[in-house]
Amino acid sequence: MKIFTTKQIAEIDQYTIQNEPIADIDLMERASLQLVNWLIHRLSNERKLLFFVGPGNNGGDALSIARQMADCDYSCEVYLLDFGKGLKGSPAINWQRLVEQGKVKLVKIASEADFPEIPADAVVIDGLFGSGLTRPLDGLAESLVVRINDRGAMVVAVDIPSGLFGEDNSQNDLSKVIRASHTLTFQFPKLSFFFPEHEQLLGDWEVLPIGLHPEAISTMRTPFHFLTDKYITSLIRPRGKFSHKGTYGHALLIAGSYGKMGAAVLASKACLRGGTGLLTSHVPHTGYGFIQSCVPEAMCSIDASDLMFTEFPDLKSFSAVGVGPGLGCKSNSQRALKELLLANPQKLVLDADALNILSQHEDWYGLLPKNSILTPHPKEFERLAGETADSWSRLLLQQWFSKNHGVIVVLKGAHTCITFPNGQVYFNTTGNPGMATAGSGDVLTGLILGLLAQPYSPEEAALLGVYLHGLAGDLAMKQYGQEALIAGDLIDHFGKAFLELTK
Ligand SMILES: NC(=O)C1=CN([C@@H]2O[C@H](COP(=O)(O)OP(=O)(O)OC[C@H]3O[C@@H](n4cnc5c(N)ncnc54)[C@H](O)[C@@H]3O)[C@@H](O)[C@H]2O)[C@@H](O)CC1
Numbered sequence: 001m002k003i004f005t006t007k008q009i010a011e012i013d014q015y016t017i018q019n020e021p022i023a024d025i026d027l028m029e030r031a032s033l034q035l036v037n038w039l040i041h042r043l044s045n046e047r048k049l050l051f052f053v054g055p056g057n058n059g060g061d062a063l064s065i066a067r068q069m070a071d072c073d074y075s076c077e078v079y080l081l082d083f084g085k086g087l088k089g090s091p092a093i094n095w096q097r098l099v100e101q102g103k104v105k106l107v108k109i110a111s112e113a114d115f116p117e118i119p120a121d122a123v124v125i126d127g128l129f130g131s132g133l134t135r136p137l138d139g140l141a142e143s144l145v146v147r148i149n150d151r152g153a154m155v156v157a158v159d160i161p162s163g164l165f166g167e168d169n170s171q172n173d174l175s176k177v178i179r180a181s182h183t184l185t186f187q188f189p190k191l192s193f194f195f196p197e198h199e200q201l202l203g204d205w206e207v208l209p210i211g212l213h214p215e216a217i218s219t220m221r222t223p224f225h226f227l228t229d230k231y232i233t234s235l236i237r238p239r240g241k242f243s244h245k246g247t248y249g250h251a252l253l254i255a256g257s258y259g260k261m262g263a264a265v266l267a268s269k270a271c272l273r274g275g276t277g278l279l280t281s282h283v284p285h286t287g288y289g290f291i292q293s294c295v296p297e298a299m300c301s302i303d304a305s306d307l308m309f310t311e312f313p314d315l316k317s318f319s320a321v322g323v324g325p326g327l328g329c330k331s332n333s334q335r336a337l338k339e340l341l342l343a344n345p346q347k348l349v350l351d352a353d354a355l356n357i358l359s360q361h362e363d364w365y366g367l368l369p370k371n372s373i374l375t376p377h378p379k380e381f382e383r384l385a386g387e388t389a390d391s392w393s394r395l396l397l398q399q400w401f402s403k404n405h406g407v408i409v410v411l412k413g414a415h416t417c418i419t420f421p422n423g424q425v426y427f428n429t430t431g432n433p434g435m436a437t438a439g440s441g442d443v444l445t446g447l448i449l450g451l452l453a454q455p456y457s458p459e460e461a462a463l464l465g466v467y468l469h470g471l472a473g474d475l476a477m478k479q480y481g482q483e484a485l486i487a488g489d490l491i492d493h494f495g496k497a498f499l500e501l502t503k
C-alpha cells in the first residue's frame with residue numbers, strides 16, 4: 001500500500017472533492033463519522049470529552065465530531081484556539097452547526113487564562129493542527145500543547161498529533177507536540193508514523209478509511225509503501241506437483257566462528273524452513289559436529305580454519321549465498337570476505353559481521369554484486385553509512401545508499417525499512433518487541449537466503465522474508481508472550497506464517 005506525503009494527501013482530498021464529486025463539508029462529515037464510530041465503540045458516555053480545535057480543517061473535523069458525539073449523549077466541551085482571524089469554509093460551517101445544536105459548551109481561547117482544567121478522567125480530542133502544519137508550534141499553541149501533555153489525560157489525536165509533521169521533523173522540537181494515547185489517521189498512515197522517536201507522540205495508531213478517490217490513489221506516484229498480507233501473499237509461488245529438491249535451489253550459508261556457532265545453526269534452520277531445496281552450511285572445523293547434529297538436513301562445508309571463516313567452496317553449485325551471522329571480524333575472515341565479493345556471487349545476502357567488516361573497508365562497497373541484500377540493524381547501518389540525527393535523515397541516507405551502491409538495504413527495527421536501488425521504500429508492518437532477542441536477526445538472514453535460493457528475486461526475497469519473519473514473531477508471541485520468546489521460536493512458526501498467508 002502506498003504512503004503519501006501530506007501535500008499529496010491534500011491533492012487526493014481535492015481530487016475526491018472535484019471528481020466524486022462531494023462537497024468539502026460532506027467529506028469532512030464522512031471523515032468525522034469514522035472517528036465518531038471509533039469513539040462510541042470504546043468510550044463510555046460517562047466520560048467528558050474536551051475538544052481542542054485549531055483554525056483549519058483539522059479543527060473542522062473536531063467540531064463535527066463534537067456535534068455528533070453530543071447527539072449521542074456524550075458531554076462535550078469545545079475550546080477553539082483563537083488566533084483572531086475567525087474560522088473560514090467548512091470549519092466555520094461546523095462551528096455554526098454547533099451553535100445551532102446548542103448542546104455543547106463553546107469557548108474561545110485567546111490567552112493562557114482561558115485554558116480549561118483537564119480532569120484526569122476526561123478524554124481530550126486533539127483537533128488543533130493536522131497535515132496543514134507549516135512550522136513548529138510556538139506561542140499560545142505551544143503552551144496549550146504543553147498544558148495538555150502535562151495533564152496526563154487520555155488524548156485521541158485527529159489525523160496526526162498536533163505539532164507533528166507528516167514527514168520531516170528534523171527541525172521540530174518534539175516536546176511541543178501532542179502526546180496522544182491514540183492517533184486516528186485518515187486513509188493513509190503518514191511517513192513519520194514509522195519512525196521510532198515518534199512512538200510516544202502517536203500512541204497506538206490506526207488508519208480510518210474515508211473513501212478518498214481510488215483513481216487518485218492509484219495514479220499518484222510515491223516511492224513510499226507499507227507491506228500488507230495481500231501484497232505479500234501475491235508474491236508466494238505455489239509449488240509444482242512434479243517439483244523436486246533440485247527445483248528449489250541450493251543455498252550456501254557462511255556463518256559461525258568459535259563461540260558463535262549458534263548463529264550458524266539458527267540461520268541454517270531458518271534457511272531450510274524458508275523452503276530452499278538444498279543447504280550447505282560452511283563453518284569452521286570446530287563447528288562441524290555441532291551443525292551436523294543440530295541441523296541434519298544441511299550439508300556441511302568445513303573451513304581449513306578450526307576457529308573462523310577463511311575460505312569458501314566453489315560458488316558454481318550454489319543459487320544464492322548468505323554470509324555473516326556469527327562470523328567474527330578477524331583479519332583472515334576479512335580477507336576471505338573480500339575474495340567472496342570478488343568472486344561476484346549472483347545472489348548474495350550479507351548480515352552482521354559481514355557488514356561490520358565491510359564498513360571497515362569503504363573501498364570494497366564497489367565490489368558488492370548488484371542487488372545484494374544487506375540486513376543491518378541501526379548500529380550496523382550507522383557503521384556502514386554514517387551517523388544521522390533523526391529517522392527522516394536516516395531514511396534519506398538509506399535511500400541514497402541503496403541507489404548509489406545498487407544494493408537492497410533491509411534496515412531492521414519495529415518497522416523494518418527496505419530500500420531498493422530504484423529508490424522504492426517499503427516499511428514492514430509485522431513483528432513485535434518479543435523479537436528483540438538474541439539471534440532473531442540470524443533467523444531473518446537464513447530465511448531471506450532460503451527464499452533467494454529457490455529462486456525468488458532479491459526484491460521478493462527481501463520483502464517476503466521480512467514480512468514472514470515478523471508474522472512468525474506475531475504468531476510465536478501468541479504462544480509465548482513477548483518476554484519468553486526466543487529466536488528459535490520464530491523458525492518454529494515459519495510454517496504457520498506461510499499457511500496463514502496462503503490459506
Ligand atoms: N477536504 C480535506 O482537505 C479534508 C481534510 N481533512 C482534515 O484536514 C486536515 C488538514 O487541514 P488544513 O490543511 O486546513 O490544515 P490544519 O487543520 O492542519 O491547519 C492549518 C491551519 O493552521 C495554521 N497553522 C499551521 N501551522 C501553524 C502553526 N505552527 N501555528 C499556528 N498556526 C498554524 C495554518 O495557517 C492554517 O490556518 C487534515 O489533517 C484532516 O484532519 C479531513 O477533514 C478530510 C478531508
Ligand SMILES: Nc1ncnc2c1ncn2[C@@H]1O[C@H](COP(=O)(O)OP(=O)(O)O)[C@@H](O)[C@H]1O
Binds near residue numbers: 412416431435438441
Ligand atoms: N520492537 C520490535 N518490533 C518488531 N521487530 C523487532 C523489534 N525488535 C527487533 N525486531 C526484529 O528482530 C530482528 C533483530 O535483528 P538483530 O538486531 O540483527 O538481532 P541479532 O543480531 O541478535 O540476530 C530484526 O529482524 C528486527 O526487525
Ligand SMILES: [K+]
Binds near residue numbers: 160
Ligand atoms: K491533530
